[in-house]
Amino acid sequence: MPILETLTDQNPELMIFLGDNIYGDTEDMDVLRAKYAKLGADAGFQRLRASCPTLATWDDHDFGVNDGGADYPMRKESEQIFENFWLGEADAESPASRSRPGVYDAHLFGPPGEKLQVILLDTRFFRSPLKRGEKRVGGSWMPDDDPAKTMLGDAQWKWLEAQLRQPADVRIIASSIQFIAEDAGQETWSNLPRERQRMLDLLKTTKANNAIFISGDRHWSELSALDDVAPNRLYDFTSSSFNQLHQRGTPTKNRFRLLPKTYHKENYGVINIAWDQPTPKITFEIRDINGDVQLQHTVKSAGATE
Numbered sequence: 001m002p003i004l005e006t007l008t009d010q011n012p013e014l015m016i017f018l019g020d021n022i023y024g025d026t027e028d029m030d031v032l033r034a035k036y037a038k039l040g041a042d043a044g045f046q047r048l049r050a051s052c053p054t055l056a057t058w059d060d061h062d063f064g065v066n067d068g069g070a071d072y073p074m075r076k077e078s079e080q081i082f083e084n085f086w087l088g089e090a091d092a093e094s095p096a097s098r099s100r101p102g103v104y105d106a107h108l109f110g111p112p113g114e115k116l117q118v119i120l121l122d123t124r125f126f127r128s129p130l131k132r133g134e135k136r137v138g139g140s141w142m143p144d145d146d147p148a149k150t151m152l153g154d155a156q157w158k159w160l161e162a163q164l165r166q167p168a169d170v171r172i173i174a175s176s177i178q179f180i181a182e183d184a185g186q187e188t189w190s191n192l193p194r195e196r197q198r199m200l201d202l203l204k205t206t207k208a209n210n211a212i213f214i215s216g217d218r219h220w221s222e223l224s225a226l227d228d229v230a231p232n233r234l235y236d237f238t239s240s241s242f243n244q245l246h247q248r249g250t251p252t253k254n255r256f257r258l259l260p261k262t263y264h265k266e267n268y269g270v271i272n273i274a275w276d277q278p279t280p281k282i283t284f285e286i287r288d289i290n291g292d293v294q295l296q297h298t299v300k301s302a303g304a305t306e
Contacts, residue, residue: 003242003266004044006291010270012052014109016118018216019059019176020241025066027074029081032064036085056086057103057120059176059217060187067141067187069127070153079103079125101125104156106163114275117168119160121175126153130191138186138252143193151195157202164206170273170280171211179213180224180236184252187217200229212237212282214269219246221267221286223297225258235299237284239269263294 007015022035039045048054060068064078072078083098097105102125109116128149133142152160164171173179175189179199183190190196203211209229213236224236235258243266251262266289274281279300286295 001042001044001243003268003289004042004048006287006289007268008044008048008051010287010291012270014118015048015052015054016120016172016174016214017054017056018174018214018239019057019063020061020216020244021056021058023061023244024064024078025061026064029074029077032078032081036081040085054086055105055107055118055120055174056082057105057122057174057176058082058124060124063124067130067139069124069129071129072124075125076101100155102153102156104152104159106166108166108168110169112167113169114280115167115169116273117163117166117171119163119171119173121152121160121173122156123151123176126156127151128192130187136185136252137250138184140185141183141187141191142185143183143191145194147194149192149195151189151192157198161202161206164202164208164211168208169210169275170282171208172271173211173213175213175215175236177217178215178224178236178238180226180234180256181238181252181254182256184254186252200226200234203229203234212271214239214271216240218251219244220249220251220262220264221269221295222251222254222262223258223284223295224254224256226256233299235284237269237271239267239286242266242268259295259297261295263288265289267294 024032065072102122104122105120107118131142131144132140178188181188209232215238219241221239226234263286267286270285272283283298
């Protein structure tokens with residue numbers, strides 16, 4: 001993973017792993033542990049983790065099964081292995097996330113006036129089965145209006161509302177799968193449209209309109225935006241992948257895609273927040289394996305484009 005060396009050379013202040021951090025895809029927990037051990041032994045990964053704070057959530061492949069959800073039989077065992085790897089095996093002073101089902105968590109950084117909140121969602125542990133339909137470019141998953149189906153589960157939804165009511169100047173909401181992109185057969189929040197709308201409603205009722213979504217999963221990078229989230233534009237910044245190039249390469253249909261260009265080679269995402277003005281200026285960048293910028297977009301605060 002030579003891109004980790006490139007990334008670390010940029011001196012990041014915080015690193016967020018968005019899932020598919022390993023390709024576990026197994027119900028054999030010894031296999032899962034071995035794959036985490038391989039990642040942990042990588043020199044570039046070790047250097048990165050030593051250079052800055054590191055946060056992580058999971059997606060389907062490190063959860064344990066492709067496109068998996070709450071019906072994955074080893075989810076509890078997989079969660080324990082995930083937490084042992086990312087948080088450490090000692091029980092003393094463990095984060096609250098270890099005491100509850102799922103890997104969701106939240107962190108605050110910076111002083112008042114420059115307060116950054118990072119919310120790590122778990123879109124796997126509680127997620128209801130998806131609806132399958134006709135094969136499209138991105139796959140066979142279809143939108144499902146079933147009110148009994150959930151993305152986050154009741155406990156995580158209640159927790160999330162409390163987090164969004166915490167004072168913060170900028171909020172980064174990490175979702176392993178894309179939040180804004182329309183359904184085109186792939187996994188996305190739009191497959192459970194009631195849950196997607198619930199999130200939009202929650203952002204409004206909690207007045208958390210300084211929020212940005214970040215996502216991965218797609219094996220290409222892009223920026224999506226939703227303009228009808230009063231009073232501001234909502235962004236979903238997708239960066240993917242470090243080293244797993246998509247064989248097809250063609251991006252799925254997405255009418256919410258903000259930039260005309262997508263990027264499909266090895267890449268990582270950078271969010272720069274400039275606090276030295278009345279409203280924070282935020283710049284999204286996709287950088288390639290050499291550290292060169294391939295995509296870029298700047299906004300004043302989280303909602304108004306510059």
